[in-house]
Amino acid sequence: MSWEVKDAETNGVGMMMPPDPADDFGPEPGTVEIAGNVPGEPESWRPPTMSRRAFLRGVICSGVVIASSGYLFSSNKAHAAAKQTDRLITLSVNGRKHRLDVTPNETLAHTLRYRLGLTGTKIGCNRAECGACTVIIGDQTEYSCSTLTMRAQGKEIRTIEGVAQNGRLHPVQQAFIDELGPQCGFCTPGQVMSAVNLLEKNPNPSVDDVRQALSGNLCRCGAYEHYLNGVMSAAKRV
Amino acid sequence: MTDMMHIFEMLQPTSLDEAVALLDKHGKDGWVIAGGKDSLDWFKDRVKKPEYLIDISGVKELYGIQDKGDHIAIGPMVTLTDLSQNKLVRDLFPVLADAAGRVASPQIRNVGTIGGNICQDTRCAYYRDGFPCYRAGGNTCYANTPTAMNREHTLFEAKRCVAVTPSDTAPALSVLDAQMVIARDGKLRTVGVDDFFVGPEIDIERMTAVERDKGDLLVQIKIPKTWAGSRQYFEKVADRQVWDFALVNVAMAAKVGADGSIEAMQIACGAVQCTPRRLKDVESLVVGEKANADLEKLVERVAARGAKPLNYNQFKAPLMSQLAKRAVRSLSA
Numbered sequence: 001m002s003w004e005v006k007d008a009e010t011n012g013v014g015m016m017m018p019p020d021p022a023d024d025f026g027p028e029p030g031t032v033e034i035a036g037n038v039p040g041e042p043e044s045w046r047p048p049t050m051s052r053r054a055f056l057r058g059v060i061c062s063g064v065v066i067a068s069s070g071y072l073f074s075s076n077k078a079h080a081a082a083k084q085t086d087r088l089i090t091l092s093v094n095g096r097k098h099r100l101d102v103t104p105n106e107t108l109a110h111t112l113r114y115r116l117g118l119t120g121t122k123i124g125c126n127r128a129e130c131g132a133c134t135v136i137i138g139d140q141t142e143y144s145c146s147t148l149t150m151r152a153q154g155k156e157i158r159t160i161e162g163v164a165q166n167g168r169l170h171p172v173q174q175a176f177i178d179e180l181g182p183q184c185g186f187c188t189p190g191q192v193m194s195a196v197n198l199l200e201k202n203p204n205p206s207v208d209d210v211r212q213a214l215s216g217n218l219c220r221c222g223a224y225e226h227y228l229n230g231v232m233s234a235a236k237r238v
Numbered sequence: 239m240t241d242m243m244h245i246f247e248m249l250q251p252t253s254l255d256e257a258v259a260l261l262d263k264h265g266k267d268g269w270v271i272a273g274g275k276d277s278l279d280w281f282k283d284r285v286k287k288p289e290y291l292i293d294i295s296g297v298k299e300l301y302g303i304q305d306k307g308d309h310i311a312i313g314p315m316v317t318l319t320d321l322s323q324n325k326l327v328r329d330l331f332p333v334l335a336d337a338a339g340r341v342a343s344p345q346i347r348n349v350g351t352i353g354g355n356i357c358q359d360t361r362c363a364y365y366r367d368g369f370p371c372y373r374a375g376g377n378t379c380y381a382n383t384p385t386a387m388n389r390e391h392t393l394f395e396a397k398r399c400v401a402v403t404p405s406d407t408a409p410a411l412s413v414l415d416a417q418m419v420i421a422r423d424g425k426l427r428t429v430g431v432d433d434f435f436v437g438p439e440i441d442i443e444r445m446t447a448v449e450r451d452k453g454d455l456l457v458q459i460k461i462p463k464t465w466a467g468s469r470q471y472f473e474k475v476a477d478r479q480v481w482d483f484a485l486v487n488v489a490m491a492a493k494v495g496a497d498g499s500i501e502a503m504q505i506a507c508g509a510v511q512c513t514p515r516r517l518k519d520v521e522s523l524v525v526g527e528k529a530n531a532d533l534e535k536l537v538e539r540v541a542a543r544g545a546k547p548l549n550y551n552q553f554k555a556p557l558m559s560q561l562a563k564r565a566v567r568s569l570s571a
Contacts, residue, residue: 104291105243107278126240127282128275128346129481140319140348146278147349148271150248151293194344215480216343 089153093118094162100149108144108152109133112159120160120189124218131217134190135159141197141216160189163196172196175234176227183221190217195231199238207232240282248291254299254457257292258421261453264290270455271295272315273350275342276358285368300353300457303327312459314353318407319344321352331461333470333489337410340472340487343480353456356408356418356434357446360401360512361483363387372398372442382548390485393545393554394511399438400548402509403445406474408435409489412514413504414465419458420448426457435513445512465491465504471568473561484509486554488561492524492569500524505565507558510545517541520562529570538563 091098093116102111109126112118112135121144124132128146135144136158163170169177172195182188191214198205198213205213210231219227249264251257261268269288271277272295280286294300300315303324310326321327322339341347341355359365360373362381370376381388382400391400416431429447436446448454471490476482492503503521506514519540527533541562542555 103245104248105245105281107243127279131343131345134345141345142349143275143345146275148248148274148278150250151274151295213344216345 089150091116091149091152091157092155093157094159095156102149104148104150106149108135108137108147108149108157111149112144112157118159118161122186122189124186129218130187131190131194132187134193134217136193136197139197139201141194143216158193160192163192170196171234171237172199172231175230175237179226179230179233181223181226181230183223187217187219187221191219191227195227195234198231199235203235203238205231205235240279241284243278243281244284244287246281246287246289246291248293250293250296252296252298254297254421255424257294257297258424258453258455260290260292261455262423264292265453266451268292270450272354273317273346275346275350276354283366283368285366294455306460309460309462312352312461314456314459315351316353318342318347318350318352318355321407322347330463330466331410331414331470333472333491334407334410334414334461336470336472337406337474337487337489340474341406346481352407352459355405356411356459357448357456358404360445361404362391362399362401365401372438373401375443384549386548387550388548389550390483390509391548391551392511393542393547393551393558394515395437395439395513396511396546396548397438397442399442399512401438401512403435403511403513404483405508405514406472406484406487409487409506409508409514410472411459411461412506412516413489413491414461415504417460417462418447418456419460421455421457422449422453428460431514432516437512465493468493469569471565473564475557475561486510486557486561488558488565489514490565490568494529494569498528499526500529500569501526505562507541507561510542510554510558517562519543520566524566529566534563534566537566 087101087103089100089102091100091111093112098116100111100115109121109123112121113123121135122132123145124130126145128143131143133143133145134141137147137152138155163173172192176182176188176192181191194214194217198210202209207228210228214227214231249260251260261270267289269277269290270292294315301313303316303326304311305326310330312321318338318341322335324335328335338352342350364380365371365373369380371378371380379398379400380386381391388400390402392402412431418429418431418434419426420429434447436444448456469492472488474484474487476484487508488505490503490505493501495501503524504516505520506516508514520537523536523540524533538559541559545555547555
């Protein structure tokens with residue numbers, strides 16, 4: 001919206017007036033003919049060929065891009081001094097190498113979700129307190145929300161997307177389904193990663209080992225016992 | 239609610255010389271990042287905004303646990319998981335291994351380092367939220383007012399600031415007489431554990447002898463074998479068993495004679511004052527005694543003597559006495 005002084009926008013005394021918002025939006029909404037609108041029914045701004053879900057996803061995604069681009073591409077002295085080559089890294093995720101241009105302040109959870117599209121990794125608290133973002137880096141579990149992507153270079157990263165092999169669920173995933181582990185499911189990717197990591201290190205864990213291994217993952221539905229049973233029964237199948 | 243982090247430049251030195259040189263250059267606007275869990279919280283809250291991050295994870299000299307004859311040398315970049323599972327540490331200093339194994343959560347211990355654990359800043363919520371308190375360079379303590387939430391604050395030695403040491407490994411290192419090696423300007427100096435942790439009467443704006451703005455870097459932790467193989471005990475009480483910082487923790491090392499009498503003992507509590515608090519009264523009281531119900535009663539009486547609780551942390555004094563009592567009780571079995 002411009003504030004240029006035009007003849008039409010000054011009143012008789014010569015004061016500047018803001019432009020009429022209606023000018024920017026074209027004619028009154030009620031007069032627009034949109035193909036697909038049924039006469040007599042309230043009209044929709046959604047294009048008729050698009051599903052409600054796809055439309056909402058588009059709106060959300062564009063919001064995310066706009067909101068985060070201000071941070072990602074903003075500049076200060078330190079940023080200006082950084083060399084472009086410093087930002088180009090190779091990230092090894094689920095056995096595939098990705099060449100990425102990341103900023104130093106980007107967390108691994110952000111990179112996985114918003115650059116690589118691996119949205120199975122959830123961001124819960126974003127401060128290393130809930131475990132929803134747990135991934136396996138090297139041979140140990142870590143909170144990806146509190147790991148800088150640049151520091152994860154050269155390490156093998158495994159996310160929830162890399163747990164199932166050849167279209168078959170990992171025994172932990174199957175056991176969680178069988179034992180009704182997930183309720184809302186938000187913590188489940190993190191719980192699976194912790195459990196998978198445990199069973200790789202210790203195929204015959206005791207109940208206490210499992211409790212200890214999953215202790216860094218919160219479940220606000222309180223399905224801890226279900227997850228515990230799930231890992232114990234998965235241990236028999238691995 | 240957390241924010242996107244500000245933009246900084248990441249410097250990744252690969253040798254100790256390089257790291258020290260970078261710290262000298264960027265002392266004031268630099269920030270050393272080891273495990274990085276606490277650091278990122280500071281940045282996400284936008285309370286600290288350093289321009290340069292010095293990532294010391296590539297510095298090989300800062301890793302490893304070595305037996306050096308009369309002492310063992312621990313690199314500050316050793317993770318808490320490695321420390322708690324290391325056989326040498328488990329055998330000689332179980333109190334340190336237990337303390338390292340009780341920090342935060344498994345995922346945090348996998349990356350959190352022993353150096354970061356002892357150098358971490360206090361958890362006072364007012365200070366962390368960016369209140370301009372004494373510790374942040376202001377002239378008020380927001381945690382010591384009639385309505386302040388000071389359940390987790392200090393019992394002893396409050397000098398304007400009432401924040402406490404949050405570390406679990408600090409009391410363990412305190413009873414083991416550890417020594418810290420700090421590098422500055424290419425020179426190394428060794429600081430005893432009692433001088434390493436700094437209270438508000440010495441400097442209200444830092445908690446350790448590591449002076450960040452002068453380019454200090456902790457390069458080694460030495461533990462003499464004085465207390466190796468002695469009877470040791472660690473216990474931590476927190477609101478949650480995982481993640482949470484201690485309300486009170488206790489670490490003890492004691493030499494017990496063949497007849498069951500205590501020859502020497504060092505005991506310290508964390509989270510009750512700005513530095514790990516050695517319970518000197520208890521230490522002198524128990525020498526020559528056998529651990530039994532009578533001694534426990536005496537220990538309970540003197541352990542928290544002199545405590546000056548704030549509004550909401552009165553419970554810490556009896557908690558501290560009970561933990562000291564339990565530490566002594568572990569010797570009677």
